[in-house]
Amino acid sequence: MSARGSTGTSARAGTGRRVLLDGRPVTLAERPLKGGGEASVYPVEGEPGIVVKLYRERPGPEQERRLTRMLAMSPLGDRPVDSNQAPELAWPTALARSPEGVFLGYAMRRFGEPQHVQLVGLFTRSQRLRLFPERADWRFLLGVAWNLAFMTARMHHEGLVVGDFSSSNVVVDRNGFVTFLDCDSIAFTDRETRESFPCLMHTTDYSAPERQAGGPASTESDDFALSVLVYQLLAVGNHPFGGVPHDSQEDSTVKDNIAASISYVVRPEKVVVPRGIIDPTVLPPGLLTLARRAFGPGVLDPKARPSAQDWLRALDEERGRVRGCGARPRHSYGSHLTGCPWCARAAAGGQDLFNPPPPRPPAPSAPAPPPPRQAPAAAPAPSGSDSRKLLLVLAVVIAVILLVTVVAAMEG
Amino acid sequence: MMNEPPPTAVPQYADFDFELDNNAQRLPLVLCLDNSRSMEGRPVQALNEALREWTRELHDDVSLSYSVEVAVITFGDQSVTAYRGAEPLHPGMNLSPFVPAHAFTPPTLAANGVTLMTEAVELAMHIVAARKTELRKLGLQYYRPQICLVTDGLPTDGTGHYTTTWQRIVPVLAEEQRARRFRLYAIGVGGITDRGQAVLRAFAPTYNAQLQGFPFRELLQMMSASAAAEQKGEGEEAFEKIFHQFRTQRPAWEA
Structure with missing residues (x-):
């Protein structure tokens, strides 16, 4: 135009x-x-x-x-x-x-694309690879979470309540810096006139139960939304209130799971989780503890939620400890793990969440599902060294499974 | 024909399965489009162009592209056809017609034949219910689906004569909408008669419109705006505002 x-x-x-x-x-x-x-x-x-x-x-x-x-x-x-x-x-x-x-x-x-991308663009592999071609590994996601917690803590310190906090109204740039977009919905009190301006908007997938019930926005409702966003970043896109309650015949939404305080991070036995969901133990123990507080007692009790400051401190501790895997590009993970969880997942027949898929196998009979937009080149034949690598990766998987079991036992 | 849950993905984990890491809450969206003879020429061309443009916009939408799932149903050409992206599905193929928005490619439609509107709406309801069951089994949540019915005519039987069979689905649609199982939009375009529009009003008491010409582009944008409102968890009022603006075909700031 x-x-x-x-x-x-x-x-x-x-x-x-x-x-x-x-x-x-x-x-x-x-x-x-x-x-x-x-x-x-x-x-x-x-x-x-x-x-x-x-x-x-x-x-x-x-x-x-x-x-x-x-x-x-x-x-x-x-x-x-x-x-x-x-x-x-x-x-x-x-x-x-x-x-x-x-x-x-x-x-x-x-703050538009391509320089600034909605946070939700970090939640699926193909969008990460398209929108953040080099940077988007777990270290980057942790850094974005840190920036979000920092922004929230600063706003709370200045008496501002984000109010409508979601993966759509925060954008992130190539360096992982975040910008909150819908400032006209921020809740604050005018220091001179004492007039208070409430936040009238919210996004249900990030709304604490008391907000869903019509209550006002507060620092605690921000803490809830921040907890969900931080978890989603660290669990590579998985919403902590995902999953469908067992034997549900009803329509099932994130909103309902929040209202009923059903999170698989705390009560995995309550829901059918989607295949390919990431084990919450990829979060380092300090961060996992905060997540379990937020999605356990903190759902119904606003005072029990970790604050933006709590998140900031815990994220800050992990920031310098992130490990790189060396075997594959864009693989980094928390220092509590002894092996790369992303290699383990890929080797266990899942996906490499941070790298493009390998070439597709020959098309099955009947109409194939639509191909990904960037069709990979023809498949090279597996070589001997590849199968040795595979064995090595399998050994790593077993080590990680053992470790995860140990960590889970310690947590339990 | 689609009673068994159709497989939507490769049965075991595989890295080339590009939906494997996408646990986002889904939003099924059905476009139920009239391609009977009266849509021949410019109207169906305009529809095809609008579908292509909308698809590009949908691919670029970071929020919608991994949540919305699109299915297309057409009624014309002597039959009702479900499309999985650009590919027509034959009865018995046992595949879900829903395609994730980021991978959706629209069919190129031709106009011909009769207006089996009742059967098309029944199929739309059926595929939505089947997809919900399937998503629940996969542990995936979903927002309230949207069905968009677009026509310029009256429901006919297989010989092209007006039929009152549409009346049989009015109470079903009323109950489904009351129970919030989906939002139904029923849009009359071109030279739709008052009688034709009365059918759409009976189907979709809240979201029906009678529009001049063939504003398919605006119509599809309205479906995207409503999908975004659903993702945000807006109240019914927001959907009514979006629809009102579309129905009056005025710029947002004149509303």
């Missing part, structure tokens, strides 16, 4: 809308980047660095007061220190008004 001259306020002609950003006229692209039930986000013609979020229904005066107040704040102000790091918050930069002066929404910096 090229920049167009002004055609007044007529939108039917196929031109984007004109709005004022703190009085400065700009033209929005005709089509939003993203449209939800509440608002749509538009690019600005000629200004690739910013986007404008317009509310679908005319926002009320309290939303205008909220954003006006936010413009005067600069949270996490002395961060970032590293010029390579994107801001941790996509904070509003200007109010958006109609030419007649009606409040419509706000402008913010654009």
Whole structure:
């Protein structure tokens, strides 16, 4: 879409809308980047660095007061220190008004692909390999978790509640730095007027039971969402409330498992877990203990949840201890393990979660499932050295299984 | 024809099984499309173009591409056909028509024949129920599925004559929607008559629309926006807003 001259306020002609950003006229692209039930986000013609979020229904005066107040704040102000790091918050930069002066929404910096990718893009192998070609190993995932915990701890320290915290409204860049996108839903209290601005949004897959039941956002509900996100990162995408309760005939959702406090991380006997699920013991013991607190007693008791600070401390301890495997690229793991869990998984007939799949075998009869988008080259014949490698890998698997058993016994 | 759970993946672990590491909660989405004779020419071309463009957008959507599963059902050409991606499934093939969005390729449809709408909606309900059973067995959770029925005509029998058989599924659809088993969208396009639109209203009391022309692009974008709202866990109001904006065919900021 090229920049167009002004055609007044007529939108039917196929031109984007004109709005004022703190009085400065700009033209929005005709089509939003993203449209939800509440608002749509538009690019600005000629200004690739910013986007404008317009509310679908005319926002009320309290939303205008909220954003006006936010413009005067600069949270996490002395961060970032590293010029390579994107801001941790996509904070509003200007109010958006109609030419007649009606409040419509706000402008913010654009954090778009390919530089900034939603966290959910780290949760499947093919997206990791496509979006983070070199970097995305377990060490990277741990680093992202650290950055998330750091951001959350800082926000809580400054009296801000994220409120709507999910794998879709946090983006991550190539260096693992995170940015929270939907700042207009953050809950805070105006220090001068004491007016409190609650968070009215939430994402059910990350909502603690008390929020699902209609309660307000709090630092504890953030702690719940943070715990889920950190677990998902460390367990390479697995949601801790995944799985279907045994003999369930009903529709089964993450939301239901949260409300019923059913997590396989704590009570594996309660659910059928999807094949290929990662054993929670890939988490180093300190982090696994926090996860079990969050997804056990912490589900129904907000005070029992590990705080962002708790997560930060535990993640920080593990950060310097991560091991590389050496046998395969992008394999790294916690120092509590004696062998590479990713090699073990691949050798046990699972997948190498961090590397592209090997060439496909010959197509079976009948229609094959659709091929992956990048078709690998023809299969080389296995050589003698390959089978020796296989034996070695099998030995590693057995060692890991033994270790996991020992760790599980110790935990139990 | 699809009573047995069709295999969706290689039976044992294998690295080339690209869904093995994807435990995301799934969102089954059925496009139930009229390709009877009245859609011939521009309309079916527009539909094919819109399907291709939507597929590209879906592949690029980091959130939806590994959660949404797409199945296509067409009614026209003397029969009801389920597609697994671009491939028509023959009865007895025992394969699920659902394909993960990131791997979905749309069929290229031709328009011909009669409008077996009732049978198509019945098949849509059937494949959704079968997929749910299958997902539960795999230990995979799912969001509320979406079925999108698109037509420009009236339900007919195999000889192309209007039939009242559609009335038999109205109470079934009402009960299924009341029990939140799926969201049904019923969209009348082109020159659909008031009588045709009355059928769609009876099928989908909340999400029905009568639209000028063939705005397939906007229709498919509305399905994506609704899928995103479902992933977020939005209340019914959000879906109604998204649908209202689509139905009035106005830019979001004019709503």
